[in-house]
Amino acid sequence: MSLSGLARLRLLSCLKRGNTDLLSIGDLSKRTGIKVPTIRFYEQRGLIAPPVRTAGNQRRYDTAVVERLLFLRHARELGLDLEAIEDLLALSENPQMSCGRAHEIAGNHLASIRQKIAQLQSLEAELQRITSQCASQVVGECLVLQALSDHGQCQGDHTAPSPLK
Numbered sequence: 001m002s003l004s005g006l007a008r009l010r011l012l013s014c015l016k017r018g019n020t021d022l023l024s025i026g027d028l029s030k031r032t033g034i035k036v037p038t039i040r041f042y043e044q045r046g047l048i049a050p051p052v053r054t055a056g057n058q059r060r061y062d063t064a065v066v067e068r069l070l071f072l073r074h075a076r077e078l079g080l081d082l083e084a085i086e087d088l089l090a091l092s093e094n095p096q097m098s099c100g101r102a103h104e105i106a107g108n109h110l111a112s113i114r115q116k117i118a119q120l121q122s123l124e125a126e127l128q129r130i131t132s133q134c135a136s137q138v139v140g141e142c143l144v145l146q147a148l149s150d151h152g153q154c155q156g157d158h159t160a161p162s163p164l165k
Helices: 005-016 025-032 036-045 064-077 082-092 100-133 143-149
Strands: 059-062
Touching: 025 036, 025 059, 025 064, 036 064, 059 064, 064 082, 082 100, 100 143
Parallel strands: none
Antiparallel strands: none
């Protein structure tokens, strides 16, 4: 296997750290539960280090990338957007820094989630009200359809929340 100069340096760095287990992108995907196209996307965004490339131009990842990808996956599962994740990753690389910014990011996201929950509860209440008041058996007298046609029949603001970023 012939490696380019930069790839050789990365490989030597892995070996110096005692890490001889380089993973294919497929193995990385299996270990993290993240699809291959998503791993490539994260690589393009600079969220994970570029891999070593073999002579056949195949990606080979250091096992340290597994932890970073698991961090990314968990952050995405919590609904954080990529900008917030980038900030959190940058913070995680500076263990001596104050965690105030991490708390700010998480707090802002929590506030956004709470707002969306309140909007969803309002939607739930309005849909419950509309469906419980309709005893019609025919579409022509259906209060659900009438309420959907005339927003004036609704009580309160119940616009749907925007999707999480």
